[in-house]
Amino acid sequence: MTTAEEYGTALEPVEVVDAELVDDDAPGAGGVAVHDPVAAVLAALDTKAAEDLHESRPHKTRTGYARDWELWQEFHDWLAEQTGTRLPDSAITVGTYVAFVKWLDEVKVAAPNSIERRVTGVASEARRHGYDVPKTARAAATQALKPLKNDKERQKRGRGKAAAITPADLRKMNTSPRERAPRPDARRRRVIVVPELARLRDRSLHTMRFAVAGRNEEMSELDDTGIRLVAEGLEVHVPSVKGRPPRDVVVSYGENVDTCAVRCWIAWQEAKLAAGAAPDGPAYLPVDQWGNLGAKRLSPDGCGQAVSRSAKYAGMTGRRITGHSGRRGLVTTGRRKGKRSEKLRAQGGWSKNSPVFWEYVDEGEKWEDNATEGIGL
Structure with a gap:
């Protein structure tokens, strides 16, 4: 293993800066972005916590949420066909969440209770991927669901409530x-x-x-x-x-x-x-x-x-x-x-x-x- 002594003592001590180079065409080109070790550790802990919480869920819940996320991606593919632009999966806004509810209702012909559960599943998976889920988007989806849950014809899409036994x-x-x-x-x-x-x-x-x-x-x-x-x-x-x-x-x-x-x-x-x-x-x-x-x-x-x-x-x-x-x-x-x-x-x-x-x-x-x-x- 090469030691410092083998290079001699002529080298001047160099101060190491914990930083990352910035691309020339990026804002602030020519400078360096100083690495924040505290932020890095906190981010790593947040990621690990999200994975641990995900793994602690029952298998049936995890597979259900995974299917919800696949539907979210399928919705974005469908939306891209309609608009000509493929939005990223992280695009969770009032507009996309309400459109997702309508897509599940009109295209997938899903039962209102199933739609409600899938909205929850998408929010959970989005957070696990590190995406922001605004409260306004969740509230808008809930509001869009209300008339669907009160529609008797739509209620028939589901299997119905379990009957009581005596x-x-x-x-x-x-x-x-x-x-x-x-x-x-x-x-x-x-x-x-x-x-x-x-x-x-x-x-x-x-x-x-x-x-x-x-x-x-x-x-x-x-x-x-x-x-x-x-x-x-x-x-x-x-x-x-x-x-x-x-x-x-x-x-x-x-x-x-x-x-x-x-x-x-x-x-x-x-x-x-x-x-x-x-x-x-x-x-x-x-x-x-x-x-x-x-x-x-x-x-x-x-x-x-x-x-x-x-x-x-x-x-x-x-x-x-x-x-x-x-x-x-x-x-x-x-x-x-x-x-x-x-x-x-x-x-x-x-x-x-x-x-x-x-x-x-x-x-x-x-x-x-x-x-x-x-x-x-």
Whole structure:
């Protein structure tokens, strides 16, 4: 390695300036732009923080936002065809954001709720790329969305809201035959028999979801250690998902063995351990068509598909039964039975001002002291 001594001592000491050369044709040509180390470190930390926050999001959210950004780029390509000028992806203004809403509505024929979510996704991805998202642009997009969300024809574009399920629905789902007829379009016309282990898991999954008003992500993240059997029933720790606070709720023994979340949990737990599941692992595991138990926790999508599938084979057609149906059902059923709103809200982890929760409350109370009752009609 060459040292300073090997060059001799004739060299004069040189002061090193931390700077970058400026192009000759740039403003201030001939000078230097002094490097700011503090600004550089802060910029690097901001970039790293944005990436860390992005990676901490659930996989489904990341892929959804990535698709939103692809649509934003597709919109700019379309806009370039109309105007002859391709704007940069960073061009997020009142004009481009409102035009994006109109493009999604008129060209893509998207549902208003989907448009709203895509506007959010684009804003998130733009910030991750280091682009500015003005509040005025977001406000303008929201304003442009209002008439679309109030349009009944546009509302039909979406799949619609999830229907609430009731304890009677749970009984149908949990007592439907294990033998399932083949689909009319199936190549192999054979009857499918649901493995007993899958049946026991689904019974517990559906009743537990209803009892704790669980989301798909929450049901997937439940652990054996977070469900404790006590004399009165179950004490359940619902973990934090997507930044929502965790909650601890209690579940009493039910009146019917087919809809009692406590008894269904005990039956599934015994069967799961007998099948070789590790103790103190995930609460719900996959089961294949041959009755083999998986080792990894059941995914959020798997939790949602289980309830939709069970509703279908129970003959509950004509209603959109999804993973959200249990949350809605607990509130509507609870209010009809006189349960206090604050108890129901705490059970499902809704915020005090959640418009969705109070919509469910109103649905549960719509026949209570209704305007036409007992007025002499």
